[in-house]
Amino acid sequence: MEKRVRFRSRWLPWVLIAPQMAVVLVFFFWPAAQALYQSLLSQDAFGMSVEFVGLQNFERLWHDESYLASFKTTALFSVLVAACGLSIALLLATMANRVVRGALAYRTLLIWPYAVAPAVAGVLWLFLFAPSIGVVSHALHTIGVDWNHLLQAGDAMTLVVIAAVWKQISYNFLFFLAGLQSIPRSLIEAAAIDGAGPWRRFWTIVFPLLSPTTFFLLVINVVYAFFDTFAIVDAATQGGPGKETAILVYKLYYDGFKAMDMGGSAAQSVVLMVIVIALTVVQFRYVERKVQY
């Protein structure tokens, strides 16, 4: 779609778009190009000598056990976050869509975790699960579960997943609720008249019609688990114990800023950019398809 009526000026559009372009060029394209370039270099920790090494950094990543382990950690983490986050939010949204009384109150009470910073969410859950003083870890001990996320990898993963899901439920909930409310009531009523119960109606009508929303949320949740959960991991486990909860972004940060491996870190940046681009393309394919409906 294009506008027929336009303003004419040789310089004004440039002035208008200049601030945005300046920020984009200086803080997005320049660093992205730098990352690409640095991924081909090898630099010692003090930045004294630089050497062009071609694709060696990528090759090194490919053979790096801890990097591959980090991939697996990220995959497991994002599958768990997306699966738990989506199913709990769908359950809550379906219920909220049913009730008439108090619908707004429930929505208000359920959406505010969106406002909580991931780092704060990490600290909150860390405190609840702190081995010696935490309320939840104490409760677990009394029922015979030996909780210690500082020592046990599974516990640490559970902790970051819970914090990440807790924070993401409100977002998924809002989208599912909007999706549910856009389903034509006549369809549901017709099915009810035909004698389909709520359970059957949900699986044969509501759930299929909700699939675009679900798919959209799936992509968003994977992106969230990949990138936005850095603060949760850093606040709750610091990637530990060992490297069991070091997701890709955490490893990128650690290798670049703590271990000072610039080339390796830049190569990891490039790999991550490829992943984001792939996810964005998937998302856009979906948006395009949706427009045709």
Added chain:
Amino acid sequence: MVERRPALTLLSHLVLILGVLIVAFPVYVTFVASTYSAEQIAQSRPLSLWPGDQFVATYTRALFGGEGDYGGVKAPVGRMMWVSLVSALVIAFGKIAISLLSAFAVVYFRFPLRQLCFWMIFVTLMLPVEVRIGPTYEVVSQLGMLNTYAGLTVPLIASATATFLFRQFFLTVPEELAEAARIDGAGPMRFFKDVLLPLSSTSIAALFVIQFIYGWNQYLWPLLVTTSEDMTPVVMGIKRLVAGEAYTEWNVVMATALLAMLPPAVVVVLMQKWFVKGLVDTEK
């Protein structure tokens, strides 16, 4: 509701109440912890679920800083809240301003490289700050922007989503308005100010809520570009307070956590209508 099924309605309410309780539980415990002294928390196994009597003492210490129970001086959270507030406001207003202007340029003007500019803004969606932290940090440090508000905010100000949203919105504005403005002899900026801005106020409000929260909740970026205590935003400050379980003053940490989540939560709850609209409209 399609038919009356009291049992199912009751179940819905029960599930929702359970959901609300789970969502609220960590925050309640946080509040309780912030009403005890650090020693009381360290000695309790586990913490009582009933508030203590140290509310005023803890929050005073958190807000204004000072010497801690275990020695060591704590930075005042009041200052951190101020840094967060300034950063969040600059990011929110900055994003909205430059996105409005560039969307206006792209929709209402025809100039060479127009498509390229739009495409370049759009592609930044694919480059979240997390994947290019190293080089972006270098750029910011070369520009001498470490430990400044500019360094905290400007790199986060470009926004493909906001530009896209405003572009879509401007495209739905009737052509006749621009035509009428032109016939009346109004220049482009006059049209922008008197017609487009008032029409976009709902989108602006919606976007403001989302971007304010985005700015307030930044963590990784401040972690890189600030080293001085004066420029620490509160979300990042919390992490600094957690210093190994035995020496952490959990009461102060929890008070800080509550203070850190209060402003964005208030914004979300008060501006719920716009927030929901902004979220569902921008992302989909």
